[in-house]
Amino acid sequence: xAGVTQTPKFRILKIGQSMTLQxxxxxxxxxxxxxxxxxxxxxKLIYYSVGAGITDKGEVPNGxxxxxxxxxxxxxRLELAAPSQTSVYFCASSYSLNEQFFGPGTRLTVL
Amino acid sequence: ELKxxxxxxxxxxxxxxxxxxxxxxxxxxxxxxxxxxxxxxxxESLxxxxxxxxxxxxxxxxxxxxTKARLSTLHITAAVHDLSATYFCxxxxxxxxxxxxFGKGTKLSVIP
Numbered sequence: 664x665a666g667v668t669q670t671p672k673f674r675i676l677k678i679g680q681s682m683t684l685q686x687x688x689x690x691x692x693x694x695x696x697x698x699x700x701x702x703x704x705x706x707k708l709i710y711y712s713v714g715a716g717i718t719d720k721g722e723v724p725n726g727x728x729x730x731x732x733x734x735x736x737x738x739x740r741l742e743l744a745a746p747s748q749t750s751v752y753f754c755a756s757s758y759s760l761n762e763q764f765f766g767p768g769t770r771l772t773v774l
Numbered sequence: 775e776l777k778x779x780x781x782x783x784x785x786x787x788x789x790x791x792x793x794x795x796x797x798x799x800x801x802x803x804x805x806x807x808x809x810x811x812x813x814x815x816x817x818e819s820l821x822x823x824x825x826x827x828x829x830x831x832x833x834x835x836x837x838x839x840x841t842k843a844r845l846s847t848l849h850i851t852a853a854v855h856d857l858s859a860t861y862f863c864x865x866x867x868x869x870x871x872x873x874x875x876f877g878k879g880t881k882l883s884v885i886p
Contacts, residue, residue, distance in 0.1 A: 694872065705778075706817075706862070706864075706876045707876070708873050708875075713872060719872075721873055722873070753816060760805060760872070762807065762819035763807075763817075765816045765818075767815075767816050768816055
């Protein structure tokens with residue numbers, strides 16, 4: 664099992680550009696999550712999904728969108744990138760409310 | 775709004791010593807998680823504590839949960855250098871919630 668995979672690992676965007684962060688899990692988990700981690704801070708939840716076709720906002724959803732068309736994939740879309748979105752983004756998955764398994768992260772810089 | 779506070783935020787300790795990291799949270803929750811993060815790496819699950827009085831141990835780490843006091847502790851016994859990392863606690867945001875609220879993390883450095 665690869666677990667949770669994320670692409671890309673690193674990305675630099677210019678202000679106003681858009682991009683999609685990819686996340687895939689092969690553990691057949693029903694729940695998936697997107698977090699951002701700013702330097703020296705804990706993680707903040709952006710969006711989550713409890714199953715294919717179901718998504719909901721977390722603590723910091725502004726500037727982001729998600730979709731979940733399959734159990735395995737949970738892409739995060741950034742529209743009109745801003746410097747405040749410079750962060751490390753982690754995708755995670757879990758079976759119900761059990762422990763979450765995290766991907767390796769995407770380090771995003773917006774200049 | 776759920777608040778999760780960890781202390782200390784920074785901890786430098788000598789090998790062989792014992793210490794405890796504290797995690798306080800502000801509203802009722804009966805599920806608490808501990809994660810470890812190495813520098814530049816992802817998060818690794820350590821413990822999931824499901825009920826009042828729950829205690830779990832893995833190697834030199836032991837976690838406990840007191841839901842009445844809204845407090846969890848992560849106790850480190852006879853620290854070794856390999857335990858150097860940042861430790862996060864995270865709390866489920868109430869009944870029926872799917873959201874975890876994380877503390878800011880405790881950066882542990884174990885010095886030989």
